[in-house]
Ligand SMILES: C=CC1=C(C)c2cc3[nH]c(cc4nc(cc5[nH]c(cc1n2)c(C)c5CCC(=O)O)C(CCC(=O)O)=C4C)c(C)c3C=C
């Protein structure tokens with residue numbers, strides 16, 4: 001029987017989708033905060049400033065679990081929301097600059113967004129007209145991440161600064177892309193372990209955009225809530241598979257090189273940044289669920305129950321690509337998704353997958369509009385997503401059960417230093 005108790009403290013910040021913990025967040029127990037600040041009836045932000053979300057102290061006040069108090073850092077070498085553990089809720093939103101808005105308006109918007117993100121990620125109210133939606137909640141591992149799309153550079157007269165890595169992705173034969181739900185001048189990724197905290201952030205970001213930018217598309221996603229399983233586990237997707245096992249790990253020597261633009265990389269404003277490929281991938285669940293578990297496992301090349309490779313062992317045992325059964329058949333089929341996508345089958349191409357599942361209701365014909373908001377991070381999409389998707393496009397076993405419905409590619413600059421706004425080196429460089 002799983003331990004149902006609420007953990008006293010949580011170590012958040014796993015590698016996306018993977019079970020082991022990396023301490024990329026600062027977990028601060030609200031119980032401890034109330035212990036020191038409660039007597040005044042005020043809650044202290046971690047900066048020590050008195051902030052607005054205060055509740056009157058009372059013996060009856062239930063302390064937050066550490067889930068609410070977990071906090072991701074806004075300032076850092078990289079923007080938040082890339083190596084942080086998967087959050088339970090996500091919103092993706094793309095904006096186009098409004099007619100007449102250019103570089104000056106974009107700079108002012110990024111300045112507003114930076115201040116809002118910094119404050120909300122610290123569990124403070126937004127700078128203007130806070131809606132109270134996240135009142136009473138801690139930051140709940142909120143992350144807010146900002147990116148620039150290809151079209152942003154023409155709109156702002158910054159074509160000379162546009163990275164070659166932002167060149168449009170090639171067309172893939174299996175694409176069924178909706179242009180209205182693809183790309184965009186600006187992209188914001190919001191993640192949090194509380195639905196109200198995530199919505200609150202989305203609304204604040206949208207209101208900040210004001211007259212400068214209009215929403216082009218917006219998508220909502222989710223993952224399992226932290227604490228739902230007896231012990232930390234790699235995530236499952238809506239096909240029921242363990243998904244994220246072989247993500248690159250920050251502890252690996254080549255992690256930074258694969259995921260982030262180097263400090264001295266080009267263009268200079270992208271130092272320590274990364275490129276996000278975003279694909280809304282519908283899962284054809286009615287077809288998938290008709291397969292036997294054995295057939296489903298052959299599609300991926302891994303066991304459904306525990307994610308172990310079909311060549312044997314546990315989830316983390318290396319896949320043996322050559323191993324055969326008594327009849328000489330490969331245990332991991334030649335077209336299995338987890339075989340085909342491996343870096344060693346794609347000239348070293350690697351990416352950090354950090355997805356959200358989505359479910360946007362049920363179509364009139366009874367088909368669920370559900371799948372994966374596939375987000376992958378890499379130093380260069382031409383050495384990450386593109387070669388792997390080219391291979392998948394030629395047909396892996398999973399292809400018949402999914403449909404790519406929208407696509408985006410965004411340049412996500414490095415983290416903003418204290419006093420700086422995200423993208424300042426681009427907009428003022
Ligand atoms: C172009 C990149 C990829 C797309 C698109 C993609 C879609 C997709 N994948 C799954 C489920 C699984 N993928 C797994 C592994 C895996 N997938 C990709 C890339 C894309 N997937 C990579 C690079 C890898 C890792 C390969 C490796 O390094 O060995 C797995 C196995 C477990 C794991 O390692 O995560 C599953 C399961 C779905 C459902 C999906 C589209 C909806």
Ligand SMILES: [Fe+2]
Nearest residue numbers: 337338341353
């Ligand atoms: Fe995959």
